[in-house]
Amino acid sequence: xxxxxxxxxxxxxxxxxxxxxxxxxxxxxxxxxxxxxxxxxxxxxxxxxxxxxxxxxxxxxxxxxxxxxxxxxxxxxxxxxxxxxxxxxxxxxxxxxxxxxxxxxxxxxxxxxxxxxxxxxxxxxxxxxxxxxxxxxxxxxxxxxxxxxxxxxxxxxxxxxxxxxxxxxxxxxxxxxxxxxxxxxxxxxxxxxxxxxxxxxxxxxxxxxxxxxxxxxxxxxxxxxxxxxxxxxxxxxxxxxxxxxxxxxxxxxxxxxxxxxxxxxxxxxxxxxxxxxxxxxxxxxxxxxxxxx
Amino acid sequence: xxxxxxxxxxxxxxxxxxxxxxxxxxxxxxxxxxxxxxxxxxxxxxxxxxxxxxxxxxxxxxxxxxxxxxxxxxxxxxxxxxxxxxxxxxxxxxxxxxxxxxxxxxxxxxxxxxxxxxxxxxxxxxxxxxxxxxxxxxxxxxxxxxxxxxxxxxxxxxxxxxxxxxxxxxxxxxxxxxxxxxxxxxxxxxxxxxxxxxxxxxxxxxxxxxxxxxxxxxxxxxxxxxxxxxxxxxxxxxxxxxxxxxxxxxxxxxxxxxxxxxxxxxxxxxxxxxxxxxxxxxxxxxxxxxxxxxxxxxxxxxxxxxxxxxxxxxxxxxxxxxxxxxxxxxxxxxxxxxxxxxxxxxxxxxxxxxxxxxxxxxxxx
Numbered sequence: 001x002x003x004x005x006x007x008x009x010x011x012x013x014x015x016x017x018x019x020x021x022x023x024x025x026x027x028x029x030x031x032x033x034x035x036x037x038x039x040x041x042x043x044x045x046x047x048x049x050x051x052x053x054x055x056x057x058x059x060x061x062x063x064x065x066x067x068x069x070x071x072x073x074x075x076x077x078x079x080x081x082x083x084x085x086x087x088x089x090x091x092x093x094x095x096x097x098x099x100x101x102x103x104x105x106x107x108x109x110x111x112x113x114x115x116x117x118x119x120x121x122x123x124x125x126x127x128x129x130x131x132x133x134x135x136x137x138x139x140x141x142x143x144x145x146x147x148x149x150x151x152x153x154x155x156x157x158x159x160x161x162x163x164x165x166x167x168x169x170x171x172x173x174x175x176x177x178x179x180x181x182x183x184x185x186x187x188x189x190x191x192x193x194x195x196x197x198x199x200x201x202x203x204x205x206x207x208x209x210x211x212x213x214x215x216x217x218x219x220x221x222x223x224x225x226x227x228x229x230x231x232x233x234x235x236x237x238x239x240x241x242x243x244x245x246x247x248x249x250x251x252x253x254x255x256x257x258x259x260x261x262x263x264x265x266x267x268x269x270x271x272x273x274x275x276x277x278x279x280x281x282x283x284x285x286x287x288x289x290x291x292x293x
Numbered sequence: 294x295x296x297x298x299x300x301x302x303x304x305x306x307x308x309x310x311x312x313x314x315x316x317x318x319x320x321x322x323x324x325x326x327x328x329x330x331x332x333x334x335x336x337x338x339x340x341x342x343x344x345x346x347x348x349x350x351x352x353x354x355x356x357x358x359x360x361x362x363x364x365x366x367x368x369x370x371x372x373x374x375x376x377x378x379x380x381x382x383x384x385x386x387x388x389x390x391x392x393x394x395x396x397x398x399x400x401x402x403x404x405x406x407x408x409x410x411x412x413x414x415x416x417x418x419x420x421x422x423x424x425x426x427x428x429x430x431x432x433x434x435x436x437x438x439x440x441x442x443x444x445x446x447x448x449x450x451x452x453x454x455x456x457x458x459x460x461x462x463x464x465x466x467x468x469x470x471x472x473x474x475x476x477x478x479x480x481x482x483x484x485x486x487x488x489x490x491x492x493x494x495x496x497x498x499x500x501x502x503x504x505x506x507x508x509x510x511x512x513x514x515x516x517x518x519x520x521x522x523x524x525x526x527x528x529x530x531x532x533x534x535x536x537x538x539x540x541x542x543x544x545x546x547x548x549x550x551x552x553x554x555x556x557x558x559x560x561x562x563x564x565x566x567x568x569x570x571x572x573x574x575x576x577x578x579x580x581x582x583x584x585x586x587x588x589x590x591x592x593x594x595x596x597x598x599x600x601x602x603x604x605x606x607x608x609x610x611x612x613x614x615x616x617x618x619x620x621x622x623x624x625x626x627x628x629x630x631x632x633x634x635x636x637x638x639x640x641x642x643x644x645x646x647x648x649x650x651x652x653x654x655x656x657x658x
């Protein structure tokens with residue numbers, strides 16, 4: 001009798017295990033087919049080399065050596081990191097108050113509408129939005145015209161085709177993203193935390209600094225990480241708004257492919273880009289873990 | 294096969310613009326296919342071949358649907374072919390300087406020379422050295438234009454534009470855009486240095502780098518075709534180095550103040566070719582399409598297609614162009630322009646790498 005029960009339990013466990021694998025398998029296969037295999041191929045290709053018009057399948061680190069030894073290439077990574085950090089910090093600083101106002105000051109029945117308004121620019125094509133910013137920031141654009149008409153400036157500011165223009169284009173996009181992640185965190189926050197802090201004598205700032213901010217850090221960090229990943233890998237915004245006055249890493253990758261089709265070098269640069277993202281992830285993950293502890 | 298993927302083309306400027314691709318895609322979608330088309334022809338092309346006004350006459354006359362796919366530079370185009378099955382593609386449009394690369398990869402079929410209107414093509418753009426090999430014709434030049442100087446004639450002195458040294462002089466500092474494609478731009482620098490584009494070599498690199506840095510110092514931006522056009526049209530810059538009729542002609546109606554010229558030192562000429570794919574199972578139909586494209590009517594439509602305008606290779610296309618179109622293209626001045634211009638550099642792979650590195654260095658300055 002006991003043996004029969006044991007056999008039944010084992011059979012059930014096996015069935016559950018098979019079912020679990022059944023559920024996981026599609027996602028696993030998808031990831032292996034469309035991420036692991038292509039990534040492995042890209043990593044392998046980064047160790048090949050283009051000689052003349054041929055790609056030589058001999059393992060070497062020449063592409064990486066070239067990346068770290070040629071200033072014009074390495075500068076691409078530095079530019080990417082600088083712009084990404086600036087964009088992420090500014091976006092967080094702007095998105096947090098916006099999310100806070102929507103979550104805390106806007107009546108519940110209007111919050112959905114406020115959120116829709118906040119993310120309305122998402123509905124426009126990314127490329128169109130970038131070109132629109134180019135027009136807004138140009139010498140004859142709205143900003144310069146307004147500033148000149150009110151006498152704030154006598155000569156148009158050089159806004160378009162600068163790093164500032166790239167940062168503005170990025171921030172416009174990522175503030176929306178961060179607002180969503182921070183808002184979703186804020187509305188989950190029980191008001192009892194703030195009441196408890198008040199009971200213990202904390203003022204509004206102390207409550208925010210010691211209670212609300214730490215509890216909303218997961219939302220901030222999730223949004224900041226997404227911002228970092230999307231920003232550092234973006235080609236369109238720097239290409240349109242930056243005026244090629246400095247190159248970021250994705251632009252340098254495209255440059256390798258456009259005419260010369262130097263896939264090994266492009267693969268090596270892409271691996272470097274992925275490493276930067278991985279480091280950012282590890283930094284965010286570790287930091288969040290510490291805060292949670 | 295990866296090693297077979299080779300260098301790309303001047304066309305990067307057109308396709309680096311997502312806007313151009315969007316227009317091309319919309320045009321393709323909007324192009325009505327013959328309702329009962331019996332056959333399909335697959336063409337790997339540049340965006341100017343997606344204009345329904347260009348394709349429809351051929352489709353109707355031959356009861357065929359022409360499927361077009363736009364690609365971005367020869368490197369990308371050859372990658373697409375590398376990933377395709379033999380016979381997937383029937384027609385290929387390719388940068389004139391890259392035809393031999395396609396021939397070497399055994400991609401193009403021989404075309405009967407007498408089936409092409411070679412005698413009607415401007416002699417300077419017949420480019421036999423590029424379009425033929427061992428006496429066999431593999432491609433034919435279909436369109437060409439110039440990488441030179443475009444400018445707003447109400448903002449600059451047109452006389453200054455006659456001297457190529459303006460591109461690195463301080464006179465228009467901060468008012469110049471540089472077209473973002475290193476090959477023609479380095480060709481222009483070479484001309485400014487008194488070098489023929491075909492003679493550029495390693496030894497010229499220090500002087501080229503020096504002039505590139507000087508150009509960078511006086512420029513406002515380095516941009517692709519759409520950003521360059523936008524900058525010229527909005528007054529962000531007054532001069533576009535590397536521009537030409539393909540930048541200003543399409544804007545001629547709305548922005549008559551935009552003009553272009555070929556300086557005394559000359560300018561760089563680009564050309565695109567068309568050929569039949571060797572593995573095509575529709576060789577006859579594909580050849581017919583090529584013949585239509587290089588016919589006077591097809592040439593006029595191609596020259597003024599929606600994506601970008603440029604000179605038709607067939608001199609007889611003028612019969613099908615309006616006076617306004619001919620004026621925008623400077624059709625009647627071609628004899629003089631062709632004499633003053635040189636095909637842009639066709640570097641070895643090693644020199645190409647040096648060109649690209651020099652351009653990257655300049656951009657990061």
